[in-house]
Amino acid sequence: MIKKLICISCPRGCHLEVNDVTLEVSGNMCPKGKIYGQSEVTNPVRTVTSTVALIGKDGIRLAVKTAHPIPKGKIFEVMEEINKVVVKAPIKMGEVIIKNVANTGIDIISSEDIYQ
Amino acid sequence: MKNIDLLIIGGGSAGMASAVSAYDNGIDNILILEKGDRLGGILNQCIHNGFGLTEFKEELTGPEFLSRFVHQIESRRIQYKLNSFVLSISKDKIVTYTNEIDGVVEIKAKAIIYAVGCYERNAGAILLPGDRPSGIFTAGTAQLYLNHYGLLVGKRVFILGSGDIGLIMARRMTLEGAKVLGVAEILPYSNGLNRNIVQCLNDYNIPLYLSTTVSKVIGKSSLERIEVSQVDDKLSIIPGTAKSIDVDVLLLSVGLIPNNTLIENAGVRVSKTRGAEVNQLMETSIPGIFSCGNVLHVHDLVDNVVNEARIAGKGASDFIKNKLVASKETIKCVFGHGVNYVLPQIIDVKNIDEFVYIKFRVSKPQNNAYIVFTLSGKEIKRVFKPYLLPSEMVIIKLDKGLFSEPSGELIVSLEEKKI
Numbered sequence: 396m397i398k399k400l401i402c403i404s405c406p407r408g409c410h411l412e413v414n415d416v417t418l419e420v421s422g423n424m425c426p427k428g429k430i431y432g433q434s435e436v437t438n439p440v441r442t443v444t445s446t447v448a449l450i451g452k453d454g455i456r457l458a459v460k461t462a463h464p465i466p467k468g469k470i471f472e473v474m475e476e477i478n479k480v481v482v483k484a485p486i487k488m489g490e491v492i493i494k495n496v497a498n499t500g501i502d503i504i505s506s507e508d509i510y511q
Numbered sequence: 512m513k514n515i516d517l518l519i520i521g522g523g524s525a526g527m528a529s530a531v532s533a534y535d536n537g538i539d540n541i542l543i544l545e546k547g548d549r550l551g552g553i554l555n556q557c558i559h560n561g562f563g564l565t566e567f568k569e570e571l572t573g574p575e576f577l578s579r580f581v582h583q584i585e586s587r588r589i590q591y592k593l594n595s596f597v598l599s600i601s602k603d604k605i606v607t608y609t610n611e612i613d614g615v616v617e618i619k620a621k622a623i624i625y626a627v628g629c630y631e632r633n634a635g636a637i638l639l640p641g642d643r644p645s646g647i648f649t650a651g652t653a654q655l656y657l658n659h660y661g662l663l664v665g666k667r668v669f670i671l672g673s674g675d676i677g678l679i680m681a682r683r684m685t686l687e688g689a690k691v692l693g694v695a696e697i698l699p700y701s702n703g704l705n706r707n708i709v710q711c712l713n714d715y716n717i718p719l720y721l722s723t724t725v726s727k728v729i730g731k732s733s734l735e736r737i738e739v740s741q742v743d744d745k746l747s748i749i750p751g752t753a754k755s756i757d758v759d760v761l762l763l764s765v766g767l768i769p770n771n772t773l774i775e776n777a778g779v780r781v782s783k784t785r786g787a788e789v790n791q792l793m794e795t796s797i798p799g800i801f802s803c804g805n806v807l808h809v810h811d812l813v814d815n816v817v818n819e820a821r822i823a824g825k826g827a828s829d830f831i832k833n834k835l836v837a838s839k840e841t842i843k844c845v846f847g848h849g850v851n852y853v854l855p856q857i858i859d860v861k862n863i864d865e866f867v868y869i870k871f872r873v874s875k876p877q878n879n880a881y882i883v884f885t886l887s888g889k890e891i892k893r894v895f896k897p898y899l900l901p902s903e904m905v906i907i908k909l910d911k912g913l914f915s916e917p918s919g920e921l922i923v924s925l926e927e928k929k930i
Contacts, residue, residue: 401705405564406812406903408705441710444559444572445686446658456661458558458574467714474686488578506558507574 400435402428440464443473447492448481449509457482458506459492465499472497484509516540516831518606518620520597520773523552525626525804527580528817532824533624534587538831542618543584543591544608550584550591551577552628553651554813556658559679561706565814576813600625600777602797622799622827625774625787626820629767629805631676637765639671641727646734650676650764654683663687665760669737670694671725673701673708675811675902677764682711691715692756695723695739697746700876702902704811725761726753734759767809774800783852784808790841790857791867792826793819801827808854808870811904822868829862836861840918842886847924849873849880851901860917867909871923873899879928882907887919895928 396416402409404427411422413432420432434440442464446456465473473496480493486509493503517538519526522545530541549555554562557573564570567579584591595610604623609615631649639647648656648664654676656662668689670677673696681691694712699722701708712719726740726748741752769786780788780796786807787795793803803823804816829835842858853871869884877899884892884907891913899905 401709403706403710406561406704406706408709441714442560442570443686446558446661448661454660456659458572458658460558460560460572470686478687488575506572508578 398436400432402431404428404431439467441467441470443470443477444506445474445477447477449486450481450483452484452509457486457492457509459503460506461496461499462491462502462504465496465501469497469499473499473503477503485511512605513616513618514620515542515618516621517542517624517827518604518618518622519543519624519626520600520606521545521552521626521628521804521806522547522550522591522593523626523628523804524554524577524580524813524816525628525806525820525823526552526624527577527584528820529624529626529801529803529824529827530589531580531583531587532821533828534589534824536825536828538828539587541589543589544595544597544606545591545593546596548593550581550593556651556655557679558658559683562813565812566817573813580817597627597773600773600800602778604799620799621831622801624820624823624827625795625800625802625806626804626823627770627773627806629769629809632763632766632768634763637763639725639728639763641737642730644728644730644732644734646730646759647728647761647763650674650680650762653760653762654680657683657687663689665689665758667692667758668760668762669725669739669756669758670762670764672696672763672765673703673719674764674766675703675707677762678703678707678711680762680764681717682715685715685717689760691717692758693718693720693739695720695725697722697724697742699744700900704902705900724748728761734761737761767805769806769808771802771806774802782854782856784854788856789854790859790862791822791855792829792835792859792862793823793855794826794830794859799827799830801830808852811902815904815906818868819870825864838862838917842914842917842919842921844869844921844923846871847885847922849875849877849925850923853923858914858921860914863911863914865911867911867914869907869909869923871905872901872903873905873925874901876900877925877927879930881926881928883924883926884909884913885922885924886914887916893926899925 415436444460554573554577562576727738738753782788801823838861846853
């Protein structure tokens with residue numbers, strides 16, 4: 396079956412047509428569109444961004460993200476784990492906050508530097 | 512009074528990128544004034560990813576993107592002051608600012624770059640009908656509360672307006688456990704990027720109601736419910752279509768307005784974008800005052816903001832070094848059929864570097880159209896576009912060689928391709 400998708404790899408938003416058997420992709424203006432189209436009909440993935448609690452910073456939160464995209468079906472499980480975490484400054488950008496979150500094989504990392 | 516070569520007002524993405532560009536063009540006596548407690552501006556609360564694809568060739572979150580510019584500022588030892596609020600700017604480029612340490616200070620600059628961003632339209636600005644209970648927030652305010660302080664403003668949410676911040680907040684509040692009941696857009700098409708409709712609404716089965724608006728707000732002290740109604744092609748509410756929805760929060764994502772007041776008071780001419788009128792160097796009608804970023808016109812992508820800011824930084828450094836040629840004659844840019852505004856409004860031909868970037872938005876969605884550039888009655892360029900949307904700014908590069916005369920009128924318009 397041909398599935399019609401809008402590519403989310405960049406703001407251009409190409410209109411893709413993907414054959415979910417042969418995995419042929421058309422309508423993409425760059426190679427990222429092909430990767431997205433194929434992944435979307437086999438194993439759709441998303442990057443999750445959120446925040447975690449930070450001790451001693453007047454209630455200000457630390458911005459975090461999945462180091463790589465995770466399977467779409469695991470998003471809420473990942474959010475649950477993120478919301479259990481409390482961390483302490485200093486924290487460096489890219490520092491691992493949760494290892495192998497929700498058994499995805501992917502880490503949650505800090506997306507900012509927080510000084511003491 | 513203190514003197515400085517270049518004063519930059521606003522330490523967000525535009526202010527930082529313009530400072531780096533001016534420094535790299537030989538100006539080192541620079542000061543950035545930032546009203547917030549850190550550099551980076553609105554990107555600090557934009558924790559989602561999608562920034563930097565053209566600038567850094569990778570997908571970054573807002574904090575990651577801004578930190579790369581903070582490093583560029585720090586490594587050049589460019590001076591900045593935080594928690595510093597500008598009170599006034601005069602046409603002679605005397606700026607009055609205040610902060611806790613310095614008190615009230617006057618500083619005279621050879622050139623100014625005004626890069627303070629924009630603000631959100633609120634309930635009053637759109638004449639939202641009905642009661643005035645608590646529980647009505649702009650999407651950006653709810654974003655600040657949630658992403659900076661971890662405070663979720665409500666559990667049952669409706670969003671009016673399909674701007675990108677509203678779509679991003681629909682996903683963000685859903686992830687934090689709120690139920691987002693829908694997004695209403697008064698126009699027959701969305702104002703947000705297609706990718707955000709897909710990854711923020713469709714992924715979470717949040718409905719988008721087009722040609723629909725909030726026709727009534729109901730609630731004594733706190734918001735209790737809203738009524739949404741369909742609108743006709745004149746955007747008037749169709750009687751009898753009202754549906755009631757129980758909500759505790761209504762988010763507004765109904766447009767951004769350049770925060771242009773300070774340089775308007777200095778006397779710069781204002782354009783249709785509600786930002787300043789500028790030439791291709793981003794210089795306003797007051798020589799030596801430049802403007803860039805969302806205070807000039809609202810952008811979709813920060814990558815485009817930093818490119819525009821670099822042009823302003825280069826222009827300001829050339830102004831300070833007296834490298835700009837004085838010219839009385841200019842080309843006036845106007846928007847024609849199908850185009851909503853055009854920037855720059857003025858082309859100062861003698862001072863064109865190599866190219867002029869013409870930026871504009873179309874007035875409605877349009878497939879298969881030519882963008883046609885006509886200079887004093889003669890077509891100088893046409894570009895084909897398969898898709899054009901009002902939510903996506905168009906940027907076209909025009910070569911210096913196309914401008915053979917120093918004066919005239921450049922019209923930018925759309926022409927449908929006949930099939």
